[in-house]
Amino acid sequence: MFSPEAFIREMEPQIRQIVGQEKVVAAVSGGVDSTTAAALMYKVLGDRVVPVMIDTGFLRERESARVQEMLRDLMPLRVEDRSEEFIGSLEGLSDAEEKRKKFRDLFYTTISSILKREGAKFLVQGTIAADWVETQGGIKTQHNVLVQLGINTESLWGFTVVEPLADLYKNEVRELARYLGLPEEISERQPFPGPGLLVRVVGRVSREKLLVCRRANEIVERMLRPLRPSQYFAAVFEKQGDVEEGLSRSLGDRIFVYTNRATGVKGDVRSYGRMASFSFARDYVVAREMAKKITSGDFTRALMRVAEGQGKYTIAVRSVQTEDFMTADITEMDPKLLTEVAKLLMNIDGVGEVVYDVTTKPPATIEFE
Structure with missing residues (x-):
């Protein structure tokens, strides 16, 4: 049976060993996975973690403002509005896989610029087991699956990915979110894909x-x-x-x-x-x-x-x-x-x-x- 307390005890020394004294950027989409990953890192590393949400233009109505408000008392979420850049680059594309890969390239190029600005070397993201299982199985390319596909993020974008939830499934992530004190609007929130409305x-x-x-x-x-x-x-x-x-x-x-x-x-x-x-x-x-x-x-x-x-x-x-x-x-x-x-x-x-x-x-x- 999954124990959030035991999971955090196991992950904390691993996180500290990987990150050392470096600054970290945590990508938050507003979904339970990425928000829980950011909250876990913030609990372990404190204000060395910079939580960032990119408004790609494919978010739901008032999504970024709503998430920022929900997390106000837990972490200082920053919102980067890049909506025109994303929509302009993806407009006219039709193929599902081409759209996902284009979004991935735009997303990580944007993230890379934010890490450089913040002087950070590590990117935290909420990849969970279902993401990389489906991608490795050839079902669909999850935009946040990189390392498992052999993509070298350091050579491409200049950062190292940290995925503290990569071995967890959705029900376990929700348990962890509750334990970390995330509001119910986040812990019980339905999943929202990283590319957002693009895949809809x-x-x-x-x-x-x-x-x-x-x-x-x-x-x-x-x-x-x-x-x-x-x-x-x-x-x-x-x-x-x-x-x-x-x-x-x-x-x-x-x-x-x-x-x-x-x-x-x-x-x-x-x-x-x-x-x-x-x-x-x-x-x-x-x-x-x-x-x-x-x-x-x-x-x-x-x-x-x-x-x-x-x-x-x-x-x-x-x-x-x-x-x-x-x-x-x-x-x-x-x-x-x-x-x-x-x-x-x-x-x-x-x-x-x-x-x-x-x-x-x-x-x-x-x-x-």
């Missing part, structure tokens, strides 16, 4: 899609928070594609196949597959069976259509239950609540469809890219 703007990146995604995430988080799912959010992509006649005949429903694809995992390796939607099924037994049939081929996502209109964007609502984030099941949400959420989402300019992702992990990953 599926396909081509545009400022308009990013705005739609940000508004949709605010609605989904507000409406689903009382259910306390493990992770819940909205993704956006173009409502482009066509009805698949063969699938429609065999499954007895109108199966719409989208042009955009989404990352999944089949046979423990990445599968960048197709997405398909089917009619709203209020019975989750029916929905699960339909999802199983759709994803038996090269599809990684089965989406249940909840509302349709004339706009050009599809909003996909995702809500899952999981312990370790290596596998995940869908939240069997009350159809009335789902319909209510869909109505709110349809009021966003440009939205023409709302679907509910009913795919487990595997064959889908939790995030879309």
Whole structure:
């Protein structure tokens, strides 16, 4: 059984041996992993740790200000606004892996400049076991996995990475966060990916899609928070594609196949597959069976259509239950609540469809890219 107290006793001498008397920068995204890693380092090293949050432009509404306020009494979090630089560099890119790698390069180039300014040699980040397991397994490139891929951060960016949580899973990180005294808004907070909304703007990146995604995430988080799912959010992509006649005949429903694809995992390796939607099924037994049939081929996502209109964007609502984030099941949400959420989402300019992702992990990953 995991013991936060024993973990800190074990890690403290290791941290001191690695860092010595040097100054350290801790990258905080606002998620539980990075914030817990920063809090642990701050507990061990005190004000030799400089916690920094980079506003990449792909954060949620008022994210940086909210996180800064939550951590006010625990550590002096600094916010660096680099939003125009990030959005400008990523706008127009479509490939999921290219977007992640471009974001990683921008992120660490920015971090490198901050370390040089602070006179620091070490970067602390909240990499956990699930991150490097998925990256090494070829499922997707987590932006914060470097050393495990053989990337030499010293030669590329001039700093050494310290990852105190690299052997922990999400449930253990939450226990550690509670022990360190992080507010419940952080310790119980759902994970937020390092690239932020970038991985929820599926396909081509545009400022308009990013705005739609940000508004949709605010609605989904507000409406689903009382259910306390493990992770819940909205993704956006173009409502482009066509009805698949063969699938429609065999499954007895109108199966719409989208042009955009989404990352999944089949046979423990990445599968960048197709997405398909089917009619709203209020019975989750029916929905699960339909999802199983759709994803038996090269599809990684089965989406249940909840509302349709004339706009050009599809909003996909995702809500899952999981312990370790290596596998995940869908939240069997009350159809009335789902319909209510869909109505709110349809009021966003440009939205023409709302679907509910009913795919487990595997064959889908939790995030879309």
